[in-house]
Amino acid sequence: MSNSEHALSIRGTAFAWEGGFGLEIAAFDLHARERVLLLGPSGGGKSTFLNLVAGITTPSRGQIDVLGTDIAQLRGSRVDRFRVDSFGIIFQMFNLMPWLSAIDNVLVPLRFSRLRRSRTGDARAEASRLLGALGIEKTLFDQRAGTLSVGQQQRVAAARALIGGPGIILADEPTSALDRANARAFLDLLFAELEAAKAALLMVSHDETLADAFDRVVRLDDIARVTGNPEGSAAA
Amino acid sequence: MKSSIWLAVAFTTLGGVAFAEETRHADAHEHGHGTFQMVIEDDHAVIEIAVPAFDIIGFEHTPSTTAQRDAMADAAAALSRPNTLFAMPAAAGCAIGQIEIGFGATGGHRHEHGDQDEHEEHADDNHGKDDHEKDEETHSEVKAFYLLACKKTEALNRIEFGYFDAFPEAEELDVVILSAAGQSAGEVDRDNKVFEIE
Amino acid sequence: MSLMRLALLSLWNRRLTAILTILGIALSVTLFLSVEKLRTGARESFANTISGTDLIVGARAGDVQLLLYSVFRIGNATNNITWESYQDIAARREVDWIVPISLGDSHRGYRVVGTTPGFFEHYRYRRDTELRFAAGTTLDDLFDTVIGADVAKALGYAVGDRIVVSHGTGRGSEAGHDDKPFRVTGILARTGTPVDRAVYVGLEAIEAIHVDWQGGGRVEGLRIPVERVRNMDLTPKTVTAALVGLKSRITTFRFQRFVNEYDAEPLTAILPGVALSNLWSLVGVAERALSAVSLMVIVTALLGLVTTLLASLEERRREMAILRANGASPRTISVLLTAESGLIALAGALLGLAFLYGLLFTLQPLLDSRFGLYLKIDAPDLQDCTILGIVVLAGIAAGFIPAWRAYRRSLADGMSIRS
Incomplete structure (x- = not known):
């Protein structure tokens, strides 16, 4: 299954939390440079899905092929290095370390990924370029991230996800803390940079109104089956 | 001339009625507990130990069996190796000049290693009656005297008491050391075999 | 940006609690070291009362x-x-x-x-x-x-x-x-x-x-x-x-x-030397008790360090998740926490040492004139260094508990930090 067409390919994967709760994913594919919106209600196993894809949790069976590597087979710190090499990750909110400057936050993945560092050249220049492209004013670059607005913080997080050109951007409800206009603006800027970086996007959300901006919309219910209540267990 | 003084000292400490009362701790004859006195002066060191015979040979009566006589001979042999019993830093370069070992009875000491009842039981044990009576009448003490000649007495800053390995019945020694640096005193025991001379 | 700088900036962000923790350790170290100084000083003064008399x-x-x-x-x-x-x-x-x-x-x-x-x-x-x-x-x-x-x-x-x-x-x-x-x-x-x-x-x-x-x-x-x-x-x-x-x-x-x-x-x-040491062994019980108490104070301060670190973990969950998402292994996170704990202990130990010398320099003349207790001011001896070393090592060891917790938690939390 590992060919350049697939950024991500999941086959017959299952994961079980302690206590019998679990998630089973029959099949899912994300093609290179494709933008997919994964829709699902809160508590529907979205976090588990993302943790599996990002290699933070290990599946009990099946394979998760990321850019030609079965992430389920990686062990120890190799999976962590692989994650930062392959993925740019944007959370719903609280993406940044508030005591670091905006630009230092953007540089964090380069600390852990030699691959992305090697692709970047002048790291600070690239971080500045990305921040500028995502609409952050120059005067804010060296401000503590904690002083930025939520919208600005999400765009700094996007710059961090994009720096060094990872193949896939994983976004976990990145617009849910933003109002509609801001959400739209955020997505437009993100998409423009995705184009330049030639990266795929897998965005998880419960907001169906965003669907028209994506190449494809997938419902979690259609590809995965929740056994028990994994979100509840995960939070425990 | 100097060595004649040393010999005189050796004679007076050990010769004659060498088992007169000691000034410290010898008032009570307590099994397991002995004294170690050392004087360092010029290029000499004198060591004198006084220990209940029990600590050294395991009994305090006149040896009557072959095994007991062997035990005594073994003890005497062990006592003749002061560099094992009281190991000093090699840097001090101490050589043994003279050794005297005496086994003797001490009269009139208070008995401290068990009350009367215990002794009655002892009598019924495999101890013979004669042994028992002797045990109650007398206590005996082992005294040993060592004269060492040292190249560098300043290097004598610690003593390791292999003594406790050689004599399993020994528990404790009261140590007094007199040197140009002053007088130091303390205790060594099975768990704490090293005495640091301050 | 090095991991060390990241750790230091993170610590700087929590500087108030960090400084208080460092102060706690520093004061306990000062207490212990000065009790030791007083102890040896007193013993020496004591043993030095008379010499040369046989x-x-x-x-x-x-x-x-x-x-x-x-x-x-x-x-x-x-x-x-x-x-x-x-x-x-x-x-x-x-x-x-x-x-x-x-x-x-x-x-x-x-x-x-x-x-x-x-x-x-x-x-x-x-x-x-x-x-x-x-x-x-x-x-x-x-x-x-x-x-x-x-x-x-x-x-x-x-x-x-x-x-x-x-x-x-x-x-x-x-x-x-x-x-x-x-x-x-x-x-x-x-x-x-x-x-x-x-x-x-x-x-x-x-x-x-x-x-x-x-x-x-x-x-x-x-x-x-x-x-x-x-x-x-x-x-x-x-x-x-x-x-x-x-x-x-x-x-x-x-x-x-x-x-x-x-x-x-x-x-x-x-023999005055022997009598002095007999007398000191009587006094020595109190002296050892004092030592034991000040040792307990150090233990308390180190427990405080563990408590502070554990309490800080809650507010640092987000930081951990961000680091995890960006390639930090759970081990890296443990190392960060242990390093932080060790760093706090080291800062505490050094500050404690500085306090000790400050105290010595200010109080030495007073102790000498009032109590006839002359304390030598010299470089930390082997015993002082051992204590400082133990404090730092204990600080690192104290970091293991929160580190292990953070390790476990970073596995369980994954990337889903929403709070």
Whole structure:
């Protein structure tokens, strides 16, 4: 299954939390440079899905092929290095370390990924370029991230996800803390940079109104089956 | 001339009625507990130990069996190796000049290693009656005297008491050391075999 | 951006709690180290009270008791030694020098010691240090007196002043021997020992001021003028104790035995070094308790460190999740936490050391003058370094608990930090 067409390919994967709760994913594919919106209600196993894809949790069976590597087979710190090499990750909110400057936050993945560092050249220049492209004013670059607005913080997080050109951007409800206009603006800027970086996007959300901006919309219910209540267990 | 003084000292400490009362701790004859006195002066060191015979040979009566006589001979042999019993830093370069070992009875000491009842039981044990009576009448003490000649007495800053390995019945020694640096005193025991001379 | 810088910036973000934790550790380290300093300082001062004296002879008594009254001037002798016995001992071949000590009188709360000029010559303290005259000279005339440094300072005496000695050792009864005042001829330099707190007069002077006394009170109507006293036989009948120096150390134990078995009078000879260490082993219990308490304080401070780190984990969950998402392995996160904990402990240990030296420099003169406790200020010794090392290692070990928790949590939380 590992060919350049697939950024991500999941086959017959299952994961079980302690206590019998679990998630089973029959099949899912994300093609290179494709933008997919994964829709699902809160508590529907979205976090588990993302943790599996990002290699933070290990599946009990099946394979998760990321850019030609079965992430389920990686062990120890190799999976962590692989994650930062392959993925740019944007959370719903609280993406940044508030005591670091905006630009230092953007540089964090380069600390852990030699691959992305090697692709970047002048790291600070690239971080500045990305921040500028995502609409952050120059005067804010060296401000503590904690002083930025939520919208600005999400765009700094996007710059961090994009720096060094990872193949896939994983976004976990990145617009849910933003109002509609801001959400739209955020997505437009993100998409423009995705184009330049030639990266795929897998965005998880419960907001169906965003669907028209994506190449494809997938419902979690259609590809995965929740056994028990994994979100509840995960939070425990 | 100097060595004649040393010999005189050796004679007076050990010769004659060498088992007169000691000034410290010898008032009570307590099994397991002995004294170690050392004087360092010029290029000499004198060591004198006084220990209940029990600590050294395991009994305090006149040896009557072959095994007991062997035990005594073994003890005497062990006592003749002061560099094992009281190991000093090699840097001090101490050589043994003279050794005297005496086994003797001490009269009139208070008995401290068990009350009367215990002794009655002892009598019924495999101890013979004669042994028992002797045990109650007398206590005996082992005294040993060592004269060492040292190249560098300043290097004598610690003593390791292999003594406790050689004599399993020994528990404790009261140590007094007199040197140009002053007088130091303390205790060594099975768990704490090293005495640091301050 | 290095991991170290990331850790430091994160710590800086929580600087208030971090600084308080560091202060806690620093103070506990200071406490422990200064208790250790005081302990060794006190022990040394103590052991240095008397040296160079081979034996102290007194009436039959326990060795600690004899040491206490003859050297520390604490308590009283139950009996004195007769002059005949003293002479007998002094005449022994082994004896190099002998200095009598006669106690029983006082001057405004300070003990009066009747002795001979030999005292100033033979008494040694702190590794064979001789007594020195800060002013004036030794005893010469019958009514001369030499005073210790504390006495001179506290009472404001100078050479040439006249003082009156009173009978007994209590304060107040100043009228005691007012008809026979003494002239201060010398003031001893500070020694930090009980020598500083005594007034020294000749042995004959003690007799002289008592010629018209009997049984502890002045004989009614009997006042013998000074000039007549000078012509009387002032040979003492007794002395309280005697310091003895031997020609050869080798004879010490034999000489001690001779004194202890002296037939004519029950006497005791003690080895001052041995008696000091016996006395110290009594005091040592309290000293060790103090050490144990200050050790507990360090343990408490380290527990505080663990608590602080554990409490900080909650607010740092987000930081951990961000680091995890960006390639930090759970091990890296554990290392970050242990490093932070070790860093706090190290800062605490070093700050504690700095506090200690600050304290030493400010308090040393005071301790010396007030308590006669002289603390040397020198580089941290092996024991200090060991303690500091242990604190840092314990700090790192303390980081293991939160590190392990963070490790577990980073696995469980994954990337889903929403709070």
